[in-house]
Amino acid sequence: MKKRNFSLFDVINGSILAIICLIVLYPLVFVISASISNPAEVVSGNMWLWPVDITLYGYERVFSNSDILTGYTNTIIYTTVGTAINVAMTILAAYPLARPNFPGRNIIMALIVFTMFFGGGLIPTYMVVRELGMTNTMWALIIPNAVSVYNIIIMRTYFQSSIPGELLEAAEIDGSADFRNLFQIVLPLSIPIIAVMVLFYAVGHWNSYFSALIYLTDRSLYPLQLFMREILIQGQMEEMINPADTSHSETIMNEEAVKYAIIVVANLPIFLLYPFLQKYFVKGVMIGALKG
Template sequence: MFMQSKSDKWFNFFNVLFILLGLIIIIYPLYYVVIASFSDPASLQNLVFWPEKISLVGYKTIFESKSLWTGYQNSLIYAAAGTSINLLLTIPAAYALSRKDLQGRSILMIVITFTMFFSGGLIPTYLTVKSLGMLDSVWAMIIPNAVGAWNLIIARTFFQSTIPDDLLEAAKMDGCTDITFFWKIVLPLSQALIAIMVLFYGVAHWNSYFNALVYLRDQKLYPLQLVLRSILIENQVQSDMMLDTSSMGDKIRAGELIKYGMIIVAALPMLVLYPFLQKYFVKGVMIGSIKG
């Protein structure tokens, strides 16, 4: 059995100590939000480690609010439809750019990379969206971000490092066309990449609120993040959520509970999805580090 020296033992001790300290620094704010979502706000003035004066008023109000659930539904639609369009455009484009026989691919990559550093700005983008008739519509939340340059580069690098040219040549010898090769060979071998793109694009759509702030006026189209933003910044609750309160103090306490509860409700889908895609997320980071 390998015997550790005294210096190694001290190193391991402080290493574990720093890791535990970092874990506490990360975990406690998340834990605090959870217990604050059903604790009396008056009991949260000091450092707390367990719920005090448990109240479910915040969650009850959230589950009964039509506007919040409408925002929740809109965010799910934007995330699902947006991610589907993202995949439909990004994966084929990245594969095409990974092929050495694509003429002008170097120029295309320069143009795509250029967009990562320079853009037209908010006003030209707004005028473009307006001229296309997408203002105050679902498409304003989906089309402007249909393809992410960085995700496109990650996908292209994946294809370059994973799909060898010999595989394509062997498939063509058997009479396989480019489209058949892509659908029946490339896509089945790219499940990890697809999972990565779902995670990247899905999280971006779910957390997006700026496009809604700029392009949407109809509150029925607001995503959950915009509704949550209104509650957090304005520090007030819509009148239809205050029907069960009888005093200003009750309203303030209910508002605090609702704000913390909304953070939990808004983050829940990503918290459920992330454990299933975590290993692909790590692999995606490694893919992005490969040059090619």
């Protein structure tokens, strides 16, 4: 093995990165530990990193609340359906724009990019959604954001830089049409960028709450984030606990346990998904930064 001489820069840079890593990881570890610790120890400050007097009270309350389970189910549906539509629309938009023989592609791309900087605003968008009859339906959360211009640019750049044009030309000489080229040649070679798009869109759908706040009034359609907003911001934790059975101080401590448990439960799917797609995520960001 080659011996490497560490310079002063390497030592300083490594130390700074280690400190930043600890700063980023501490809140995550703290929230997870607090969610399974005795609320009294958390409120008193005795728990500052590792769990103390482990209890699952918060998780019991979360999963016994029907609103949380309804929101969780709705969010999974919205994320799955929305991500599938997003990725399909992005591919169908990016592929022709990446083909050099597609007529008018520069004009079309300019019009698409134009929408990144100029939009109608919230009120006109709401009026369009209402006139289309999509209010109080899941489509109000999916159709208005069916495609992202930024993601089209990233995917188009990937097609242009990573798919050899000679490969598609050879397929066309053999009689292959554009759809066949897309599904049998381009997509199998584009797994990394597709994974990036899935991560981008899925995280966006999972964390989204503003569209639901605007377009939904039926609580049975609320995503998880809206119920979290009610609990964490509007202080509606009384729905999960029975104040008559506890003192005021105990009620506050129970609310703390529920709060941390909700944060963990709400972010668990993203925590599980991200490690598998991290390398594709970094690659996708680099494609957009260096070649876009």
